[in-house]
Amino acid sequence: MPFEFTPFTQLPEVVRIKPRPFTDERGWFAEWYKRSEFAAHGIRFDFPQDNDTRSTRGVLRGLHFQNDPAAQGKLVRCVVGKVFDVAVDIRRKSPTFGRWVSTTLSADNWCMMWIPPGYAHGALTMSEVAELLYKVTCEFSPENDRSVRWNDPAIGIDWPITDPILSKKDAEAPLLKDVDSRFVWKKGN
Numbered sequence: 001m002p003f004e005f006t007p008f009t010q011l012p013e014v015v016r017i018k019p020r021p022f023t024d025e026r027g028w029f030a031e032w033y034k035r036s037e038f039a040a041h042g043i044r045f046d047f048p049q050d051n052d053t054r055s056t057r058g059v060l061r062g063l064h065f066q067n068d069p070a071a072q073g074k075l076v077r078c079v080v081g082k083v084f085d086v087a088v089d090i091r092r093k094s095p096t097f098g099r100w101v102s103t104t105l106s107a108d109n110w111c112m113m114w115i116p117p118g119y120a121h122g123a124l125t126m127s128e129v130a131e132l133l134y135k136v137t138c139e140f141s142p143e144n145d146r147s148v149r150w151n152d153p154a155i156g157i158d159w160p161i162t163d164p165i166l167s168k169k170d171a172e173a174p175l176l177k178d179v180d181s182r183f184v185w186k187k188g189n
Helices: 035-039
Strands: 003-007 015-019 022-024 027-029 049-056 060-068 074-080 083-091 102-108 114-115 119-125 128-134 145-147
Touching: 003 074, 049 119, 060 083, 074 083, 074 102, 074 119, 083 114, 102 114, 119 128
Parallel strands: none
Antiparallel strands: 003 015, 015 114, 022 027, 049 128, 060 119, 060 145, 074 114, 074 128, 083 102, 083 119
16 A cells, blocks of 8 residues: 655655555555655664553643663644644754644544654644554653753744643643754765
């Protein structure tokens, strides 16, 4: 079953992915990940950990990332409700450093987002409840876990909410210019 892979124009390493489900009178069947298909589109990672989050309307989780040597890429999908999903380039010296892209992920639109290592990720719940399932390319590492301020004016994300519900960690996250990010862009990466 093929997938549709659509890189974002502004950040082509970040990819919107949509499976093509098979539906009939019984319901549906879909492949959500197929190593050969993903590798053919440049996503060549193993996923040693799966995560699941459930949030209520207005909860914003992010912007999160993990530093090397535990950098995480994330393959994110929404299985209940709807979220505004965001990726931000945090690779120093990158021509797109600090730029962001977003998409709506929902149980109804079947879309996923691939966020490679070197990008921060955030998700805002836009429905009464939303549940995200995501595969990560490295296990959780508390000593490498970092956050960027969700409303950093230097990034300028156009969130569809002005007063989200945040964790203490996310509310106190540093601005991008002050973040301990070990990601440095090099031509070709």
